[in-house]
Amino acid sequence: MHFDKPTYTVRKTRKKDIPKGLYTKDPVTGDIVFNKEVEDNQMVAPKSGHHFPIGARARIAHLFDEGSFVETDAKVKSSDPLKFVDSQPYPDRIKRYERDSGLPEAVINGTGKIHGIEISVAVMDFKFCGGAMGAAAGEKLTRAIETAAAKKIPCIIFSASGGARMQEGIYSLMQMAKTSAALGRLAQAKLPFISVLTHPTMGGVTASFATLGDVILAEPGALIGFAGARVIKDTTKQTLPAGFQTAEFLLKHGLIDQIVSRLDLRDRLRDLLLALHVGRKDGVPATGKN
Amino acid sequence: METPVYVLEFEKPLRELSKQLDELRQQSIETNVDLAKEIRAIEVKIDAMQRDIYSNLSPWQKVQVARHPKRPYALDYVNLLCENFHELHGDRQFKDDQALIGGTAFFHGHAVMIVAQQKGRDPKERIARNFGMPQPEGYRKALRLMRLAEKFGLPVLTFIDTPGAFPGIESEARHVSEAIAVNLREMAMLRTPTISVVVGEGGSGGALGIGVTDRVLIFENSYYSVISPEGCAAILWKDGTKAPIAAEALKVSADHLEKLGVVDEVIPEPKGGAHNDVKHAASALGYALQKHLNDLRALNTEKLLDTRYERYRHLGVFEEAGTVRS
Numbered sequence: 247m248h249f250d251k252p253t254y255t256v257r258k259t260r261k262k263d264i265p266k267g268l269y270t271k272d273p274v275t276g277d278i279v280f281n282k283e284v285e286d287n288q289m290v291a292p293k294s295g296h297h298f299p300i301g302a303r304a305r306i307a308h309l310f311d312e313g314s315f316v317e318t319d320a321k322v323k324s325s326d327p328l329k330f331v332d333s334q335p336y337p338d339r340i341k342r343y344e345r346d347s348g349l350p351e352a353v354i355n356g357t358g359k360i361h362g363i364e365i366s367v368a369v370m371d372f373k374f375c376g377g378a379m380g381a382a383a384g385e386k387l388t389r390a391i392e393t394a395a396a397k398k399i400p401c402i403i404f405s406a407s408g409g410a411r412m413q414e415g416i417y418s419l420m421q422m423a424k425t426s427a428a429l430g431r432l433a434q435a436k437l438p439f440i441s442v443l444t445h446p447t448m449g450g451v452t453a454s455f456a457t458l459g460d461v462i463l464a465e466p467g468a469l470i471g472f473a474g475a476r477v478i479k480d481t482t483k484q485t486l487p488a489g490f491q492t493a494e495f496l497l498k499h500g501l502i503d504q505i506v507s508r509l510d511l512r513d514r515l516r517d518l519l520l521a522l523h524v525g526r527k528d529g530v531p532a533t534g535k536n
Numbered sequence: 537m538e539t540p541v542y543v544l545e546f547e548k549p550l551r552e553l554s555k556q557l558d559e560l561r562q563q564s565i566e567t568n569v570d571l572a573k574e575i576r577a578i579e580v581k582i583d584a585m586q587r588d589i590y591s592n593l594s595p596w597q598k599v600q601v602a603r604h605p606k607r608p609y610a611l612d613y614v615n616l617l618c619e620n621f622h623e624l625h626g627d628r629q630f631k632d633d634q635a636l637i638g639g640t641a642f643f644h645g646h647a648v649m650i651v652a653q654q655k656g657r658d659p660k661e662r663i664a665r666n667f668g669m670p671q672p673e674g675y676r677k678a679l680r681l682m683r684l685a686e687k688f689g690l691p692v693l694t695f696i697d698t699p700g701a702f703p704g705i706e707s708e709a710r711h712v713s714e715a716i717a718v719n720l721r722e723m724a725m726l727r728t729p730t731i732s733v734v735v736g737e738g739g740s741g742g743a744l745g746i747g748v749t750d751r752v753l754i755f756e757n758s759y760y761s762v763i764s765p766e767g768c769a770a771i772l773w774k775d776g777t778k779a780p781i782a783a784e785a786l787k788v789s790a791d792h793l794e795k796l797g798v799v800d801e802v803i804p805e806p807k808g809g810a811h812n813d814v815k816h817a818a819s820a821l822g823y824a825l826q827k828h829l830n831d832l833r834a835l836n837t838e839k840l841l842d843t844r845y846e847r848y849r850h851l852g853v854f855e856e857a858g859t860v861r862s
Contacts, residue, residue: 319856321856321857322854322855322856323854323855323856324854324855325853325854325855325860327796327852327853328785328786328787330785331785332772332773332785333772333773380852380854381851381852381853381854381862382854382855384852385852385854388849410740410762410763412762412763412768412771412772412786413772414762414852414853415761415762415785415786415787415788415796416760416761416762416786416787416788416793416796416798417796417798417851417852417853418762418852419740419741419744419761419762420744420798420848420851420852421851421852422717422720422741422744423720423724423744423747423748423848423851424848424849424851424852426717426720426721426724426748427720427721427724427725427748427844427845427848427849428849429721430721430722430724430725431725431845433721434725449741450740450741450762452713452717453701453712453713453716453717453741453745454716454717454720454741455717456713456717457711457713457714457717457718458717458718458721471708471713472701472703472707472708472712472713472716472741473701473703473704473707473708477703477767478703478704478705478708481702481703481704482703482704482705484704484705486705487705490705490708491708499709499711501711501714
């Protein structure tokens with residue numbers, strides 16, 4: 247299977263956040279929107295509801311109760327076990343991703359509180375190497391899952407990834423096994439795992455932890471799939487239907503639980519965790535109110 | 537030596553020699569001249585050349601051997617190594633995937649569950665088996681059979697040989713990602729000994745979908761990779777013809793994978809590759825399987841599961857605060 251980056255675009259803002267400047271064009275309505283206004287609205291266009299990509303740090307800032315997030319494992323970084331060189335050595339690429347994204351890895355993890363409920367979280371960021379999963383990303387994801395198990399708290403993972411990190415060869419593939427095995431133990435401990443799929447979630451990430459959620463949520467318009475569109479076309483000569491591999495396609499086919507606007511996510515996660523975790527732990531039925 | 541119909545690029549000098557050999561034999565018959573000495577000389581030369589070529593294959597050349605149309609497939613090994621193999625069909629939900637099959641068998645007198653990716657030998661069978669690319673139903677059937685094995689205490693032997701899970705609209709709509717992901721999680725927790733062997737192609741998530749096992753064995757000329765060398769070359773080198781370089785960089789060969797700790801043992805192939813002597817290859821595999829099964833049977837289930845978890849927990853290398861870890 248080819249876990250490459252998606253090669254077609256469902257939105258015009260696939261690779262970067264809103265361009266620098268004051269305004270940006272809303273790809274849905276064509277209207278001009280103020281960047282400041284979009285940023286203040288978690289990168290969701292106020293009128294059309296179009297979801298622009300949001301960075302891991304900004305997502306965390308909006309998601310958790312103020313001051314409750316504690317980052318862990320921040321010193322886990324990619325290594326170069328294969329001494330991989332394509333057009334440039336892999337370590338040089340890593341340095342460039344660090345510089346361009348301002349992040350140490352494609353995953354930021356830690357613990358925090360959502361409406362007072364403590365959770366272990368890992369947030370992927372597409373800006374770092376297209377969110378590709380190598381050993382460091384896999385390690386941080388696995389630690390987030392293991393932390394949840396150790397602290398007996400729920401785990402939430404936000405995915406945004408083109409798939410596996412090719413420069414780490416077979417080790418990147420093995421991160422699928424590593425993360426999935428950890429989720430097996432979390433499931434045995436009867437702790438909830440909520441997977442939130444954001445634009446885009448592809449390849450080995452979709453085919454492992456991201457699809458193992460007790461509840462799977464997706465952001466509107468997110469591209470979610472296993473094989474890239476080009477690979478499917480090349481292999482099968484099939485014409486891909488409109489909207490193929492979008493969150494809406496997945497919902498229609500019964501593959502995810504809900505599509506949730508980023509603006510509603512914090513409250514929705516609380517409601518689900520009250521039902522699945524907090525209510526169960528206290529032995530009282532969830533009320534839906536915090 | 538019969539002249540092979542399908543000749544790999546690096547085997548062409550061999551083919552030239554075997555043509556010469558054929559001619560000499562023909563000549564010897566036609567002219568009634570004793571050419572035994574000359575024939576013997578060429579045979580020795582062929583033998584040496586074959587040994588030489590096959591002991592120095594590049595990663596990309598090994599990929600070619602792994603994809604050789606005469607390469608033994610899973611059922612060739614199952615039929616040589618096991619008795620009373622009975623195929624159990626279907627995922628009980630949608631269909632019977634013939635690219636990923638399985639069933640009960642007896643290996644050295646003990647009942648085992650076979651789960652195997654199977655390619656077709658002739659054009660008709662190739663299509664029926666979808667060129668060894670399983671669909672979601674294949675993975676779901678595999679899980680059904682593995683759970684059956686767990687229930688009745690049978691060890692699971694999986695045979696990996698796929699270019700990858702099938703990339704197609706139906707495959708996506710029936711959620712191949714979920715089928716693979718669930719297998720990864722459930723195989724990590726399966727309460728019975730499990731061994732996989734990469735007999736040909738280990739194509740990414742499609743291979744791993746039946747590959748999260750206590751032990752992973754691989755034939756000398758098989759490969760196992762996160763992406764096909766061609767796919768990787770097309771993306772990173774923007775040129776699919778750079779596949780030989782990508783194969784080298786990705787470290788897809790058995791010897792590399794053993795050094796990386798991803799496989800536990802490399803099964804030697806007979807000279808000229810497994811397709812040159814299937815029985816020989818099968819017997820080497822049978823020996824290794826028995827050895828690993830004995831090891832695993834000696835462990836209690838909790839120890840087995842902990843060891844399996846730790847095996848995958850530490851695959852991969854990263855840095856933490858300046859220290860290299862795995």
